[in-house]
Amino acid sequence: MKRRTLLSAVGAVASLGIADRTTRAPAEPLVVRIWQTEEAAARPSAQKRAAGYVRQALEATGHDVAVSYEEEPLRFDGSDQHVEREAWPKRVVAGVAGASAVDPVRDVNLLLTDGAVARPTAGYAFDHIAAVPGARFLAAMPPADESPAVVDYGVPAAVTQLLVHEVGHALGLDHGHGSVAVDGDTVTVSPMVSGYAWAPDELRADQLPAGICRGGAVKADDRRRRLAMRFSPCAESALRSYRGGLFS
Template identity: 40%
Template sequence: MNRRAFLGGAGVALSLGVAGRRVTSPPDPVVVRVWFSESAATHDALADRVQGYLGAALRSALDAVEIELAPSTVTLAHEGGKAALGFDWPVTVAEGLVGMAEVDPVGDANLLVTDGDPRRQPAGYARPRVAATTGGAYIARMAPAGETPSVVPYSIPAAATQLLLHECGHALGATHGHGTARREGDALVASPMVGSYLWASERVRERHLDDESACGGAYPDARDAPERRLGLRYTDCAAGALG
């Protein structure tokens, strides 16, 4: 589904870019609008970290991107769980498209960040143009994006931050098949679209990962390397699928 189809006849105006950048007909930016649950919004650093990490990843993958913070928070009955992430939020976005909810969706990606526990499944959820991710408290604990390398050791805050990129990547069209994993010394590095599935049980891994990346290359066996690292940039393969 492209952004025009998603917005349909709802009459939602797309932002055309930052004033002053229109002189040489810039590319139509991909717009990601981010909402926080009431609880997630209590973490002071969260908005900065989400904008920083998502912005760095998307800017290196796309010609033009805008990350907008929604002006209001979202009241949730639950911060996690399949119903809250995979049903309530998509319904709220759909209702917002026709003026029946307080949210004002955009045509590219509508992302909800909650305070749910990212160690519990499902930790996130996405469908075309809509995504929800848990772990707000953990993402807020990350150092500012500008001070963080693009590959980091595995930690819960880093995994929650990578999950944010993972779910937003899905909303923009990337699949697990667009992710890659590579060996780097004693470590395996999982890109955002592969994420922690690389180290999941064989049953979970088989359900979510094909034998090879869509852009070629088999995923290495997680037992091959003792160290776990997480990439915080989309691979070229995933970047080609985003939009």
């Protein structure tokens, strides 16, 4: 889903002042922490798989990457979509103020749910906060270091690419950082384009404006779909110069 500002989602809660960006030395690692809902925790491999694919994608940007898990599941009320878009960001913001059990990290605070993955806007991200559904599918993926960098389309692979997509948003990337490569009857999409390459025309045009990396609006048609698990070169380049961090 296209990134929105944290302020628009959490309203008054965001007046805590956490939106102040800080800069840090290049040598400091990118810090990612992965939480899970109770439903996601029933898929024991999901967190490990998520950590592996996120680490792999981010290490290619030249950063040291520190990924950790919170194994104690979080309880939420409401639909998975509500949790991903509203309840989780609010809990992270509350955590910054010391008012929730969540102790946010500086770069990416990621929640795994086991919510539905078929809806067109599955997954969500704000600056430094992301949530992805489909823990059961993540758990079905091979470990990142045993998987090729580009794989055939399948639901587990698409959910894993969505995970990388939302982490990209959380670090400031947009869909314009994505790439689409056509080779004969095959089309390979990078994480920041993901399933938008084969979305209906209107949605694709809305979500994939002329990209920074170019080629983002290419239509997949009925070509064989391939999913890259690492960012496009220009997305990697953008992340290489990332010096953000909200919560330090």
